[in-house]
Amino acid sequence: MKLAPLLAPSLLAGDHAALGDSAEVVPHHGLSWLHVDIMDAHFVPNLTFGPEVVAALRRRSALADTFFDTHLMLDEPHRYVEAFAQAGSSLISIHIEPSYDHAGTLARIRELGCQNGIVLNPDTPAEAVESLLDQVDLVLVMTVQPGFGGQSFRTSMMPKIAQLDRWRQERGLNFRLEVDGGVDLTTGPLCREAGADTFVAGTAFFKATDRAAFAAAVAAW
Numbered sequence: 001m002k003l004a005p006l007l008a009p010s011l012l013a014g015d016h017a018a019l020g021d022s023a024e025v026v027p028h029h030g031l032s033w034l035h036v037d038i039m040d041a042h043f044v045p046n047l048t049f050g051p052e053v054v055a056a057l058r059r060r061s062a063l064a065d066t067f068f069d070t071h072l073m074l075d076e077p078h079r080y081v082e083a084f085a086q087a088g089s090s091l092i093s094i095h096i097e098p099s100y101d102h103a104g105t106l107a108r109i110r111e112l113g114c115q116n117g118i119v120l121n122p123d124t125p126a127e128a129v130e131s132l133l134d135q136v137d138l139v140l141v142m143t144v145q146p147g148f149g150g151q152s153f154r155t156s157m158m159p160k161i162a163q164l165d166r167w168r169q170e171r172g173l174n175f176r177l178e179v180d181g182g183v184d185l186t187t188g189p190l191c192r193e194a195g196a197d198t199f200v201a202g203t204a205f206f207k208a209t210d211r212a213a214f215a216a217a218v219a220a221w
């Protein structure tokens, strides 16, 4: 069964001097997911938010029901999953590329009461996460090299998305298949066609002249 399309606006493209107000745009538009990018200046060449920021957002009453989709771009994510779970993350996704106990960390995220996700950089093949697919709630395919918003979408990621979707169907799995990076009204439908159901959009959503129209368009994919 094909999951309904879900839009997850990326806070990275919001106003960093008013993060709470930017995050509240999500429930304001009737959306449920907020994508929060956590960068450590090691795994990616940029720095963003720590768990205190996530906790402060979570304390906002308007965000009480918002699903915090927390993407850890960290060299040592296993050291931080407790902190982000305690901060109020709903889902914590970790990258496959660094060396640590991936399966153990995914299991720990669930023990902490969160959903878990595994993430692949553009150069990482689908096979790298194949053995973990029955242990995850979400697979995130990066459609840009992670680190910065506003980059050009990589169409070359479509076969990888299609392969993950094929395995999902063949094995009767029900993880969400998310894409992130350069997703807009032109590139998003290509991802949908390939099998994605969850769409992170930073620039295309926050800089849209009509955010409601953007959200409505994604809901119709």
Ligand SMILES: O=C(CO)[C@H](O)[C@H](O)COP(=O)(O)O
Binding pocket: 010, 012, 013, 035, 037, 071, 144, 145, 146, 147, 148, 149, 150, 151, 180, 181, 182, 183, 200, 201, 202, 203, 204
């Ligand atoms: O993970 C990310 C960057 O590493 C961001 O979520 C992504 O870049 C979204 O931004 P945009 O939609 O502007 O490409």
